[in-house]
Amino acid sequence: MNYVRQLDKVRQEKPLLFSYRRCPYAMRARMALLSCGVDFDIFEISLKDKPKQMIEISPKGTVPVFVYKDLVLDESIDIMNWATEQKNNNSHKNKS
Numbered sequence: 001m002n003y004v005r006q007l008d009k010v011r012q013e014k015p016l017l018f019s020y021r022r023c024p025y026a027m028r029a030r031m032a033l034l035s036c037g038v039d040f041d042i043f044e045i046s047l048k049d050k051p052k053q054m055i056e057i058s059p060k061g062t063v064p065v066f067v068y069k070d071l072v073l074d075e076s077i078d079i080m081n082w083a084t085e086q087k088n089n090n091s092h093k094n095k096s
């Protein structure tokens with residue numbers, strides 16, 4: 001997990017999580033990504049001043065928002081499920 005301070009410095013090939021550290025939904029998304037070994041960038045937002053890049057991707061304006069290539073997940077449960085899938089896929093690959 002790597003904190004980015006400027007969105008224009010974000011590397012497109014890496015997953016990005018828009019997050020807010022005190023939000024329990026963002027917390028569980030971060031924990032799932034970390035515990036499943038996903039390498040991702042994280043951008044800490046202010047709920048009072050949401051970045052336009054995030055609103056363009058997810059107009060409902062809640063965090064967490066997870067972006068990876070064409071995939072946008074803006075429900076924490078979906079991020080947790082995606083992270084778990086990645087972990088399961090990787091463990092299958094490692095066994096073969």
Ligand SMILES: N[C@@H](CCC(=O)N[C@@H](CS)C(=O)NCC(=O)O)C(=O)O
Pocket residue numbers: 020022023024025026047061062063064074075076077
């Ligand atoms: N169902 C959503 C809930 C996310 C949510 O409500 N996040 C709050 C922060 S804890 C939020 O972004 N609220 C928007 C706001 O306060 O403007 C999820 O599980 O991801």
